[in-house]
Amino acid sequence: MNQERKVIVAMKHRVMMVALFAVITSPVxxxxxxxxxxxxxxxxxxxxxxxxxxxxxxxxxxxxxxxxxxxxxxxxxxxxxxxxxxxxxxxxxxxxxxxxxxxxxxxxxxxxxxxxxxxxxxxxxxxxxxxxxxxxxxxxxxxxxxxxxxxxxxxxxxxxxxxxxxxxxxxxxxxxxxxxxxxxxxSALLSDPPSSECLIKGTMDRNGERIYYLPGQLGYEQIDMTKKSGERWLCSEAEAEATGWRKAAR
Incomplete structure (x- = not known):
């Protein structure tokens, strides 16, 4: 019985994914x-x-x-x-x-x-x-x-x-x-920002979520941009949010 339920759940999931893909790629x-x-x-x-x-x-x-x-x-x-x-x-x-x-x-x-x-x-x-x-x-x-x-x-x-x-x-x-x-x-390539306007620090949290810090925010100075491969400099909050980063709560 458990196997039948697994099959039904899997089929429902597949139908939902196909429907989602159809919505994303449709002319609508x-x-x-x-x-x-x-x-x-x-x-x-x-x-x-x-x-x-x-x-x-x-x-x-x-x-x-x-x-x-x-x-x-x-x-x-x-x-x-x-x-x-x-x-x-x-x-x-x-x-x-x-x-x-x-x-x-x-x-x-x-x-x-x-x-x-x-x-x-x-x-x-x-x-x-x-x-x-x-x-x-x-x-x-x-x-x-x-x-x-x-x-x-x-x-x-x-x-x-x-x-x-x-x-x-x-x-x-x-x-x-x-x-x-x-x-x-x-490893030290991005220790300094690529431009004087690109001072926002993007880093990964423990859950792999993309978080960005503005100069002056708590924790900004503690981020070492040479430590993690997922860290990067960002030039504006609009750029950060358009590419999947979320502002640190504080």
Whole structure:
């Protein structure tokens, strides 16, 4: 009897999951948004009070560090965000959403005066074509051959940066410096913020929940950014909350 109940429960769970997936991916979740956006990072914006992640591409996080053409460290994640802000230049975006991601952000494609913003990010070297899609891979080839953006030096693919370890592969359009592993994977890499504006500390609690602390909050000074792989610097509360972080209670 217990086995029959387990089967029934499992079937109900499967039906619920299928129904949830259908809701998330259905046309009902699709929407059109328009206006000048607030740009949070290289592939996340806020438009009409909706947080949206540009689909089909992956830009570096704002805490990501890369190497330039001379092998020097630079804040490429902040640069990717700033280049998108500069390209946007206060103009109106037209976005089409097609679902949501694991953080509750809408996913979609955006256009500025008919130009595909997602494609522009990859073509300009500030993002890579998404790991699970090849929609923009041709633009990635164009960017690498032009040594544009991230491709001007050496870097870690954004999806690898988020779970990097000593064995993480470092890529580049020409060559990777011999000390790239030490520079980009050293334990002390993020002891200092990548930019003077990125002073928010994100850390994992005992339950694996993402918590962020603002300067001045109790516990902020005690967080050592070199200790845990899940810790990172964040540039704004809007960015933190759009990427799954919750503010510390005190």
């Amino acid at each position: 979740c699709a929407a059109k948004l328009s206006g000048p956006p607030r740009i949070l990072d290289g592939n996340t914006i806020e438009l009409e009070k909706t947080k949206l992640r540009l689909s089909g591409i992956d830009a570096p996080e704002t805490d990501q560090i890369c190497l330039d053409a001379h092998g020097r460290k630079w804040a490429c994640g902040v640069a990717a965000r700033d280049e998108l802000i500069k390209h946007s230049n206060g103009r109106t975006w037209d976005c089409h959403t097609t679902g949501v991601d694991e953080y509750g952000r809408s996913r979609g494609s955006c256009f500025i005066e008919g130009e595909d913003v997602n494609a522009w990010m990859v073509r300009s070297g500030w993002a890579l074509s998404g790991l699970s899609t090849h929609t923009y891979v041709i633009y990635e080839v164009v960017a690498s051959k032009a040594y544009a953006g991230l491709w001007s030096g050496a870097f870690i693919a954004p999806w690898d940066w988020r779970r990097r370890n000593k064995g993480t592969i470092i890529i580049g359009a020409s060559s990777v410096p011999g000390d790239a592993q030490e520079l980009l994977l050293g």
